[in-house]
Amino acid sequence: MAVSADADFKTRLQNWIPKLVLSPSIAMMTVFVYGFILFSVYLSFTDSRILPTFGWVGWENYDKLWRLSHWETSLINMGIFASLYIVICTCIGLGLAIFLDQKIRGEGLLRPIYLYPMALSFIVTGTAWKWFLDPGIGLENVMQTWGWESFEFDWIKDRNFAIYTVVLAAVWQTSGFVMAMFLAGLRGIDNEILRAAQMDGASNWNLYRRIIIPQLRPAFLSAFVILSHLAIKTFDLVIALTGGGPGRATELPATFMYSYTFTRNQMGIGAASATIMLMTIAAIMIPYLYAELREKR
Amino acid sequence: MSQATQDTAIRTGRVTRTLIYLVLLLFGLFYLLPLYVMLVNSVKPLEEITGGGMMNLPQVFTIEPWLKAWSSAQIGVDPTGLKPYFWNSIKMVVPAVIVSTILGALNGYVLTKWRFKYDTILFGLMLFACFIPFQIVLIPMARMLGIIGLAGTTWGLALVHVVYGIGFTTLYFRNYYAVFPTELIRAAQIDGAGFFQIFWRILLPSSGPIAVVSIIWQFTNIWNDFLFGASFADANSQPMTVALNNLVQSSTGVKEYNVHFAGAILAAMPTLLVYIVAGRYFVRGLMAGSVKG
């Protein structure tokens, strides 16, 4: 509210205080978020190694980056991981939500069980799955001692399959959350519509396919946005579960950036990879946030 | 999530229902499995695990692994156990949660009840900050912490978590205050209450639930963080998650799985406790985090 010049002291004060109160947050955001983003993007065009240096090298870091097989591996892994993670989480989440919505006895017990992994650190999740999937002591060993001698499950040690164990652990952690999102969506559907559809003679299958699932569009959208952003940011889980290995078999862009910046002292290339990660997330989040905030006006 | 289990008008047959229960139970087991593995194996001697008994209940019950994980396991160079790192995490989490929640509450109040031009854009910028891949700020943040003398300290970590937590806390309070009747603010203005009096006397007393949501969310998130801890902490200020990872990944000596599992549970305990005590609020925060309420 703009205040005219003839306003009394109290009115003017009341006009300034809100902005004053907001200013620390705005300042922090400006410096620590947007200022830092600009700085990192700038670094990606410099010859920085161990420490930031400011020799301008243009697109060289990006050129190098795209020629690194290491980066290529992490991108391919990202593709496999993100698509499987999003699809499986969505399927499990939707399925469990639909099943839980059938007036299930014990829903109050099951729901928290499905959701508790969200409260854990990825490091804890990674540790638990790391040893459970370890062929030496985990599932494989257990099955063999139980008498299934030929049982083999050593994906976590297999270059070609290790990335799927990351998917498994990540799905375990977040699919319950996706379930909760879909369940909230299902509970928000007007029951009269369902009654009307049943009057029209729709079978359960058709009821879900034609009436209910199409109404869950907002939940699908939210799930997709949240999952894809989590996928791109996945870092701790890989560190704890496989450490990026075996070899580089489970490297993701986040771990790539970390190792190039802090252990390989290629800060310029690290910054370039971070910039690409940011752009990818921005491409997903900005339209979504824009639409969300416009609706709420 | 809505607590009201309103009737869905769908009827299912007996066979279908049995199948549904079966599937639901199987998934229940799937989610419980790692917790079971961690719990059972954290109270076994090491031989029982390496001997292929990972899924069995302990034959010999021992709390030795817990004690070792807590106070004497080798982490980094010192055999200190996880204890000092647990306190590091507490020292980092408590101030960060308090400050970010207070700032979030004030921001939410301003952004809903004292609106001004471009406030939605400003909020959008704050919100986007929650979703950036933090890799993009790691390098400059490390420099900045060095410049202001907070590099390698728990205070530095707390600051980082405040900065990147404000977006979410603001989101919570903004959505909560958005449905708080504006007429109450106007009535209080006419009654002569100022900006802070309105906040303190009118808004805050009604903010209990959302404050709980915000505190729990921040607590869980900050406690569970690994990236910032790994990037900015030194050996003396590492939080629990980083220490746990060091414990598990250490390549020297015998792998003491039982100690690792005990350590993992110790690291998970605070957030798990919060989840058990106040799961309803945690889920609310989670759902609001998907922006749609």
Added chain:
Amino acid sequence: MGFLDIDNATKSYGAVEVLHKVDISVQEGEFLVLVGPSGCGKSTLLNMIAGLEEITSGEIRIKDQVMNGVHPSNRNIAMVFQSYALYPNMTVGQNITFGLEMHGVPKPEREKAMNEVAKLLQIEQLLDRKPGQLSGGQRQRVAMGRALVRNPDVFLFDEPLSNLDAKLRVDMRTEIKKLHQNLGTTIVYVTHDQIEAMTLSSRIAVMNGGYVQQLGTPQEIYDTPANIFVATFMGSPAMNVVPAKVTVLNGRPHAEVALHDGSMAQLPFSQDNLSAWDGRDILLGIRPETITDMDGADRKSSNIAQMTNRIVVTEPAGSDTFVSMILGGQDVIARMRSDAEVAPGQDFMFAVNMEKAVAFDPESEMRITP
């Protein structure tokens, strides 16, 4: 100079002007009602008086003090809100005294004022309760108590009765009127309910589209509406407005209107000046209660015209029977006594009290004044 002066007050949001040069002067002790459909600007005007919205241009003065830019709490006004806006975390007593507390009134005085007001409004037994435990009517009383305790120069009411059910609304209306009569306070009251406006006010400002359409006593507004908007907005059922033509017969202007079968009725006007409109089209305004049967016609009227027309529908409503017919090609409602013997399809002789009829210029939609 009045007690409260609204002087050329204008409100714009950006380039959009929502309130256009409003000019109203309220005398001390007057009960002014701002009435109009939603979005007409009445609440914006009230908020400008309260200081909750800024005045874009013009002036608002209370007791000759310019209020532009003065903080709401320093205007010595009190407001009763539509939702009552009771602070949910405070007791009724704390709600009532919060304003005094904020103005630094010491506790003993606050208690005394609170008790007086509680007694006046008969809410003494509620003082320790929270608003959540009160009924709608009780909340309404507390909200008024909060306004009264400040002893303000001007009371502002923002649709205070719209959240109450029909019966309670009538009771509270009477209550507010009593309060005004006993205390003699100056009140500005916003409502969209024209009956509230008529019953409560000493003057009404009818607003639409950001303009004050007419400012006057309830009787003036009802009998001599300034234009078609005011005529149809005030009164229920609404005034019938039908196309007619002025014809001068025997030196006297008549309204020529088409009956259901296309034949013409000639209804003599009481206003001679309408002769000037001879041969021109007008819009004829007749209130439902001025169309009756011959027995029910107003005995004091000197100008009862007769017209035979076919009844389309009858709607008995207990105290009255509403009869609809086709007149001037439109549906027209007549309000008859409940014992009137009418039936659909019947050709019936109506009595029209032409003394109360008004004529509008179809171009400008303004009433044609003598």
